[in-house]
Amino acid sequence: SPPAIHHAPAPAPVPAGSTDREQVGKEKASFVMLIRNQELEDALKSMKQIEDRFNRKYKYPWTFLNDVPFTEEFIRETTKRASGKTEYGLIPKEHWSLPDAIDEPKMRAAMKKLEEDKVIYGGSLSYRHMCRFNSGFFWRQELLEKYSWYWRVEPGIGFYCDVEYDPFEFLRVSGKKYGFTITLPEYKSTIPTLWEETLKFMKTNPQYLNSNSSLQYLLEDKDQGKGLDANPEYNGCHFWSNFEIASLDLWRSEAYRKYFDHLDQAGGFFYERWGDAPVHSIAAALFLGTQEVHHFADMGYMHVPWSRCPQPKEFHKYGQCVCPFELKDSFDLSGWSCQPRWWKIAGKEYGS
Ligand code: GDP
Ligand code: MN
Helix, strand or coil, rough: CCCCCCCCCCCCCHHHHHCCCCCCCCCCCCEEEEEHHHHHHHHHHHHHHHHCCCCCHHHCCEEEEECCCHHHHHHHHHHHHCCEEEEEEEECHHCCCCCCCCCCCHHHHHHHHHCCCCCCCCCCCCHHHHHHHHHHCHHHHHHHHCCCCEECCCCCCCCCCCCCCCHHHHHHHCCCCCCEEEEEEEEEHHHHHHHHHHHHHHHHCCCCCCCCHHHHHHEEEHHCCCCHHHCCCCEEEEEECCEEEEEEHHHHHHHHHHHHHHHHHCCCCCCCCCCHHHHHHHHHHHHHHHHEECCCCCCCCEEEEEEEEHHHHCCCCCCCCCCCCCHHHHHHHHCCCCCCHHHHHCCCCCCC
16 A cells, blocks of 8 residues: 655635635735736746735735736736735726827837847837836826825746735835835936936926935936036936835826926937836935835845845844845845945935
């Protein structure tokens, strides 16, 4: 007779995939994933980690957005993987198409040039729609109207530490509006006139500059201490927007709507290749007070090609982190990181 094999006792029912999807967390919040059907595997990888590390205890809903209808398979598999409710939104055409004012031959020529220069996604039109959508339209989707907060998740990320508290609640209670994990400079060739247009906008709308803004965080070393009137230069630093936990009201605000409209009319989402990361970041840095922007120093995160984990002091205290790289390779300390600039303006330092 075959040897007796000991089986683990049947586990208690797990919330993931169960039918009890009632939200436990108390905030009006959702995960948001803009994604293509063919990225299902990577979506599930991201979800698994976020669910295991955080959401199985809170059961916040997931909102999936797509410019084409989701397949039945995508809906079935992501619903199985979620502990909370799931909703699937089809993006309206007018949020994902060329505005009438865009001169198409001019755009095509610019795309060709960036492609020849080997600028990443330089020749891609869909990437441009994606960046414009994430800048000006994701927060206008009907499915998100009921929420105050969102956590942006991308396919294929790594999420390495337990989150033992509700980050949405944390932001609300501490009066913060925007949270990030990684900050780095943008490729200048994708945003030749973004800053120029920003300066124009701020000069006609100076009332939107927060009196406690993070302007200096955005400025080149040679321009430190200068104000907007001195036409200082942008250093390219931005919060990496593939991860965001933030307030939807930040984007719904008059200041941001007008800023987006100004940028959209300038055409740089198409004639150049403006990313939603520098657009969000410049807005957050100028319209919010520094204290309203939060670095989630306790979160371990990876999006190709960079990763970071909590710094030594926190590392052993919280989160049961499993970081698949050496701490010295954590992005915060890389020469390419803007984190030291953020520490400086936020009055923090490595290890705090
Ligand atoms: P990267 O992070 O800058 O390399 O760009 P990604 O390819 O990851 O795109 C950013 C996000 O937008 C990801 O969540 C993608 O799944 C999503 N995305 C990019 N292009 C499209 C698209 O054409 N359609 C849809 N539905 N999602 C897209
Ligand atoms: Mn990505």
